Amino acid sequence: MNDAKERLPGHIAIIMDGNGTWAKKRGLPRNFGHRKGVQTLINTVKYCQQIGIEYLTVFAFSTENWSRPKEEVDYLMKLPEQFLESYRQTMRDNGVKLRVIGRKDNLGEKLLQKIIEVERETMNNSNINFTIAFNYGGKDEILNATKHIAMALKEDKIKLNDINEKLFYDYLYTKDLPVVDLLIRTSNQIRISNFLLWQIAYSELYFTDVLWPDFRRRDLDKAIDEYKNRNRRFGGLK
Numbered sequence: 355m356n357d358a359k360e361r362l363p364g365h366i367a368i369i370m371d372g373n374g375t376w377a378k379k380r381g382l383p384r385n386f387g388h389r390k391g392v393q394t395l396i397n398t399v400k401y402c403q404q405i406g407i408e409y410l411t412v413f414a415f416s417t418e419n420w421s422r423p424k425e426e427v428d429y430l431m432k433l434p435e436q437f438l439e440s441y442r443q444t445m446r447d448n449g450v451k452l453r454v455i456g457r458k459d460n461l462g463e464k465l466l467q468k469i470i471e472v473e474r475e476t477m478n479n480s481n482i483n484f485t486i487a488f489n490y491g492g493k494d495e496i497l498n499a500t501k502h503i504a505m506a507l508k509e510d511k512i513k514l515n516d517i518n519e520k521l522f523y524d525y526l527y528t529k530d531l532p533v534v535d536l537l538i539r540t541s542n543q544i545r546i547s548n549f550l551l552w553q554i555a556y557s558e559l560y561f562t563d564v565l566w567p568d569f570r571r572r573d574l575d576k577a578i579d580e581y582k583n584r585n586r587r588f589g590g591l592k
């Protein structure tokens with residue numbers, strides 16, 4: 355592996371913010387912004403794959419997004435199904451391994467079925483690990499892990515002293531993904547918004563005022579260039 359490749363972030367996570375603002379600026383309904391955001395997402399997966407990013411995880415719907423107007427929630431709920439259907443062949447052909455993480459208990463049956471199908475179809479792909487956080491909340495994920503660990507303890511499957519960071523990680527939705535190297539948020543909001551809380555403990559954070567539908571290859575290049583120039587210390591001195 356050459357130097358440049360070594361310094362690439364292995365795992366990029368993105369908070370795709372600014373769809374609504376993008377639409378509003380053009381006098382369009384917010385949902386048009388989300389639709390355009392899907393196109394940006396498809397281009398971003400493709401580009402990440404081209405440059406050798408191994409893991410890409412994006413925030414598509416948070417456990418808090420349910421409080422948006424019903425019309426918008428309905429649209430956002432329909433998006434993944436459409437997305438998975440129209441993009442599944444491309445994922446199969448291009449070696450994209452898809453995962454969907456988040457709460458599944460209050461999602462529609464059709465969507466769940468589609469997620470299972472596409473995850474199964476792409477499970478042996480290895481060009482890029484593409485993960486959609488949908489109906490996801492970082493605090494919810496940590497609570498869910500805690501409950502399952504408590505259950506395992508109660509059922510004598512683990513001992514109190516077995517509980518450490520490594521074991522905890524195995525109970526997170528992201529157990530098969532590495533921690534995040536670079537977290538990008540678009541649309542000039544300097545917040546984490548309950549995304550991947552455990553996994554970003556030592557991530558480099560990058561904020562840009564570009565709205566998600568306008569996010570292009572050069573914007574990702576800029577984020578990665580800045581990442582390469584950061585001095586990651588993980589709490590140490592070097």
Ligand code: FPP
Binds near residue numbers: 413
């Ligand atoms: C934030 O923009 C974006 C979202 C809540 C949804 C993100 C979804 C996509 C980009 C589509 C991809 C989805 C799937 C399922 C593949 P915002 O509406 O909060 O924008 P604003 O802050 O400008 O109002």
